[in-house]
Amino acid sequence: MVIMSFGHCNVKLSVTPCRGLVDEKLVILVQSTLPGARLTLRAFHRCDDGHEWEAFAHYLTNATGCLDISEEPSLGGTYYGVEPMGLLWSIRPVLGSKPGLRMRKMNVETPMEFTISVYQDHLTEFKEKAVLASQLVERWYMAPGVLRTPIMEHGLTATLFLPSGPGPFPAILDLWGGGGQLVEYRASLLASHGFASLALDYITPKISVETGKPVDNTYFENAFTFLQQHPRVMGERVAMLGLSFGVSFTLKMAAYSHVLKPKCAVCISGSHVQPTEGTMADILSYFDRNGHKAQLNDKNEVIMRNLLLPIPADPAYKVDMGRVKCPLLLVMGEDDQNWPACESAADMKEMMERAGNLHLLTILSYPNAGHLLEPPYSPHTRVSSFRSVGTREKVTALWGGECAAHAVAQEDAWKKTLEFLRHNLYA
Numbered sequence: 001m002v003i004m005s006f007g008h009c010n011v012k013l014s015v016t017p018c019r020g021l022v023d024e025k026l027v028i029l030v031q032s033t034l035p036g037a038r039l040t041l042r043a044f045h046r047c048d049d050g051h052e053w054e055a056f057a058h059y060l061t062n063a064t065g066c067l068d069i070s071e072e073p074s075l076g077g078t079y080y081g082v083e084p085m086g087l088l089w090s091i092r093p094v095l096g097s098k099p100g101l102r103m104r105k106m107n108v109e110t111p112m113e114f115t116i117s118v119y120q121d122h123l124t125e126f127k128e129k130a131v132l133a134s135q136l137v138e139r140w141y142m143a144p145g146v147l148r149t150p151i152m153e154h155g156l157t158a159t160l161f162l163p164s165g166p167g168p169f170p171a172i173l174d175l176w177g178g179g180g181q182l183v184e185y186r187a188s189l190l191a192s193h194g195f196a197s198l199a200l201d202y203i204t205p206k207i208s209v210e211t212g213k214p215v216d217n218t219y220f221e222n223a224f225t226f227l228q229q230h231p232r233v234m235g236e237r238v239a240m241l242g243l244s245f246g247v248s249f250t251l252k253m254a255a256y257s258h259v260l261k262p263k264c265a266v267c268i269s270g271s272h273v274q275p276t277e278g279t280m281a282d283i284l285s286y287f288d289r290n291g292h293k294a295q296l297n298d299k300n301e302v303i304m305r306n307l308l309l310p311i312p313a314d315p316a317y318k319v320d321m322g323r324v325k326c327p328l329l330l331v332m333g334e335d336d337q338n339w340p341a342c343e344s345a346a347d348m349k350e351m352m353e354r355a356g357n358l359h360l361l362t363i364l365s366y367p368n369a370g371h372l373l374e375p376p377y378s379p380h381t382r383v384s385s386f387r388s389v390g391t392r393e394k395v396t397a398l399w400g401g402e403c404a405a406h407a408v409a410q411e412d413a414w415k416k417t418l419e420f421l422r423h424n425l426y427a
Ligand SMILES: *[C@@H]1O[C@H](CO)[C@@H](O)[C@H](O)[C@H]1NC(C)=O
Pocket: 062, 063, 064, 065, 066, 067, 068, 071
């Protein structure tokens, strides 16, 4: 609690918990101002790569001079209405930042720090403005006791996160999309919720350095087997979770692998469309041929779309969904501008209905949400710079989604994803 003098009255700001997980809700209260006072609340964050982000909202204090942002509406700013977590999910690069930024935590062993401040009056510009009260909030992906271990065995480029405690734990193999790199924040958050999680980079590593040939099915199978055989993992309870390009391999493995048999699978913003007999190189060149890329949008920005539409009728270009024998959760945004997740889901559902395994399928579909469905309260990124997986050219990718609706989707989808994983891995 911070108290600062503001004319003849004191302003107290309380933000709790001041240290917590990124998916925990904050309670933000302002007390002891005058009734009906015009206040601005602002959140400020400097991310790992030094870029500055902010959100702000205009409020009026109530008849007793208090403000509880879970009860009072924002009257303006980066979000409107009663939004207890708006100061986090509506955060965006400060004015004048380089375009195309996307906030991604690189070092999960340090927290994200947000400064929440109160200002007098309804402001939109904060330089040199007097702060009435402010508080620093730490948001973590890694809960206390979670163990992080880089993994290089079996040629893997991966990081294992183990929950606190002796285990054994159910486990999750976590695949991001075509951007590559070892991205750890989601796996570390899953470990904070009781799942041993392996973040796997399957884009950067190559089978052979000389040919630059991408990894094959064995790579995913090795990662899965590594998890299964880990002494602190329940070998029979290993799931797969993929986003975007990661969905292609999650579905391919679940349907065809004799080694990698997930207990359940979560597929976010992805598709079953791919040459099913193909190597990763074949899949990439199929996407390159069939995607519609490098168009200009209405703001004259070059955008990357990889809409594999229409969904092919030829079964050689679709994972045979009848072969999927584990519970499957599909999560998608209905304004996904990058990947035909909704069209694919409709087709997958039809295939599963015909094959008689529809009972394994759960679909979560969110209006006005985009492609990049992240853990809750992560900022919405509609457009960002992206190095395309196949050609490695730098493009501006259009992901889609509308900020507030996307935030609703992220919060609901994460809650239901954890429920699905608990139900299928712990029950
Ligand atoms: C003003 O808000 C505070 C904090 O939520 C609450 O305790 C109080 O009852 C409210 N007062 C009125 C008059 O609504």
